[in-house]
Each structure stands twice: as C-alpha cells, then as structure tokens.
Amino acid sequence: MAFEATKREWGELYAFFRLLADGHVYSGTPDVKKNVAQCLPVAMVQRVEHDGIRRYIVEKDEIRIQGENIDKRIPREDFATVADLILDGIRNTQGDEVTSPDGVEEFLDEVLIYDMEAKTEDRTDLSVAFYSENAPLVGFSVRSRLGVMFPLLDGGRAANFKFEQTGVKFSSPTINKINATGEEDDVISRMLMIERLGGVLKYNDVADKIFRSNVSMIDLHMGRLLGEMTRLMWLDGITRVSELTEEIKKVNPLKIKDELISKHGFYEYKVKEFLLAIASGMRPAKLYNGTDSAIGGMLFVTGNGEVLCYQRAFRQTFADFLFFNTRLEKGSTEKDRYGYLERENGTYYFKLNLKVGLLKR
Numbered sequence: 001m002a003f004e005a006t007k008r009e010w011g012e013l014y015a016f017f018r019l020l021a022d023g024h025v026y027s028g029t030p031d032v033k034k035n036v037a038q039c040l041p042v043a044m045v046q047r048v049e050h051d052g053i054r055r056y057i058v059e060k061d062e063i064r065i066q067g068e069n070i071d072k073r074i075p076r077e078d079f080a081t082v083a084d085l086i087l088d089g090i091r092n093t094q095g096d097e098v099t100s101p102d103g104v105e106e107f108l109d110e111v112l113i114y115d116m117e118a119k120t121e122d123r124t125d126l127s128v129a130f131y132s133e134n135a136p137l138v139g140f141s142v143r144s145r146l147g148v149m150f151p152l153l154d155g156g157r158a159a160n161f162k163f164e165q166t167g168v169k170f171s172s173p174t175i176n177k178i179n180a181t182g183e184e185d186d187v188i189s190r191m192l193m194i195e196r197l198g199g200v201l202k203y204n205d206v207a208d209k210i211f212r213s214n215v216s217m218i219d220l221h222m223g224r225l226l227g228e229m230t231r232l233m234w235l236d237g238i239t240r241v242s243e244l245t246e247e248i249k250k251v252n253p254l255k256i257k258d259e260l261i262s263k264h265g266f267y268e269y270k271v272k273e274f275l276l277a278i279a280s281g282m283r284p285a286k287l288y289n290g291t292d293s294a295i296g297g298m299l300f301v302t303g304n305g306e307v308l309c310y311q312r313a314f315r316q317t318f319a320d321f322l323f324f325n326t327r328l329e330k331g332s333t334e335k336d337r338y339g340y341l342e343r344e345n346g347t348y349y350f351k352l353n354l355k356v357g358l359l360k361r
Helices: 007-022 076-091 104-110 172-179 187-196 209-216 222-236 241-251 258-262 266-279 312-324
Strands: 004-006 024-028 034-049 052-058 062-067 070-075 097-099 126-130 138-144 160-166 200-206 295-301 307-311 326-328 341-344 347-353 355-358
Touching (some): 004 007, 007 024, 062 076, 070 076, 076 097, 138 307, 172 341, 187 200, 187 222, 200 209, 222 241, 222 347, 241 326, 266 312, 307 312, 312 326
Parallel strands (some): 024 307, 138 295
Antiparallel strands (some): 004 097, 024 034, 034 126, 160 200, 326 355, 341 347
C-alpha cells in the first residue's frame, strides 16, 4: 500500500540513503558547488529510529545495520537504487505531497524504518563518523532544495523588534485607520502611511528579553543591526542577507568608523557570526550561551540531488555559504504578532519580525 509524505520528509531520507550508497560526501563551497579536493569518507551514520539509536556502518559492498531490534547487512547498491527512486519521485511530482515510489515501501519495511524524519531532542537529523566508525560523531541538520525548507530562524513573536512611533502624535482614530490599512500581511502599506502622515519609526529594542540577550552575545548592538536589516527588507524589497548587509554598510546604523566597515568588514563579520549561531541551533526563546550545540553542520541537498557537507570544522566556508545563500522572509502577522501600531505604557510601537531562510536556488 503506497503512502504519501512531503518533499521535505522525502528529502531528508534521500540525503541519508545517498550518504550510505556513496560512502562519501563532498564539502560544499560558498557558491553551492562541490569542493572536489575535499571528499570526506563516510564510515558510519547514526540515526534515531522508532526503536532507539541505529548505527549504519559502511562496509565495502554492504551496509551493516545495528540497533535494538536489528543486526543485518543490506547491499549498498540497494540504498543507491532506492535513493534514485525517491529523487525521481520528488522531481516528477507537481505538489508537495509525494506518493512512495514502487519498491520503496518494501525496502523501508526490510530495514525497519518507519519514521521519515528522525525524532531527536537536540535538533540533529543524523550524525556521521568520518574516516572511521569509531571517530567522533558530527551532528547534522538536513536542508533540501528538493522541497519546502524549514527556516534557519523561525522564532515567532519572540523574534520581534520594537520601533517607537515618533515625529507626530496620532489621534486614536488615526491609529485605527493606520491599523486598518491594507490586508493583514500588508505591513509595508501601514509603514508608508505612518511616514506619509509625518510619523517616524525609530528603532527601540528587541521585544523578547531572552532573544535580546542571545543576540547581545554576538554584539551588544546586534538587535539594532538585525532590526534595521528587517526594516530595509520591508521598505526596499531586498531579501538576500548579503545584499541587505551591503545596504546596512551605507546606512551604518551603529555609527561606527569607516575604517572598521571597509577594512575590517565589521558588518559582514557580525552577520556571519549570527548566521553561524542560528545554523547551529540558537533559538530566540531559548537561552544561548555561545556553547557549541549538537548540530555540527548542515547536509545541503541541491536542486539536482547532490548532497553537500558544510560543518564547523570548515568554519569560514560554512559562514560564507550562509551569508550568500540566506534571505529574510516574511512571517504571518497573525501568528507572529507584528505589523501594527500597539500602545505600551503610553507609547505606540510598531513591531517587525525576523525570519531567516535558505535560498531555494
């Protein structure tokens, strides 16, 4: 009996099977190509299944599967065949729901895989031992361009920035009129109306105290920097993080010296540090103390099905990849509670939300 799963779910399983079939993975470059000089032998992949931790040991022609209720060997070519079937199934499906290709369900039953996505508490999708099965494990998250990708940062209302409404004092009817302008998610119309009526939105603070502290670990003024990038995204329609950073250099919201901007690359450096933190598991509503999380890198599946490896061991490459391949996204105003003038202790504030995702292409 065939079953359906999303392209994202199939994409994670595809990456897992591809690693086992190939027995190696190439490091990725900042422009999402494989670094042919950096081929990493995969000795063992560890994944959390319904019955606990499983070890998939890569042998010459077979994969040895060890777990609570399983100890068997499966030909590596079987994993290659099923990976190709999954890739074809994803490519040949228009919508997001993909029906299991012929033969795939039987294979999943044979290897006792019932969860399309690993169920872990540390937010890793799988862990890999390179070179030797007894080598230290590197935890990876899987992101795939074959389907809809989870955002790197989707913090909900905890990732909101507050902008104080100054310039002129609006009457209650004017406030109501501004808030009633446009559709629910038409934030830019309300921002422009405030401007037309003589109002000014002045950055105030990070709305959530935990997220404020988290970004302050990177820089005490990181909240203002990210808030201004978010404002620029709405006002100028620029979404790529690298392009927004270029604009921020011109605006210079932190009022730092030109030498620090041009010679030291201050803004690029701070943005990359933030991206590395969220890619490694920093979340807005959970205390972050700079300690490395279980996520040691990312397995990135390209549009043509190539699996590329980015990890903290190659920090600069990982940072550059994130810098040139991320964008700011627009979350739901209803869910994330932003995009309207709200009164707080006699002062009106306008909130904007930070959401960071990977580019689809």
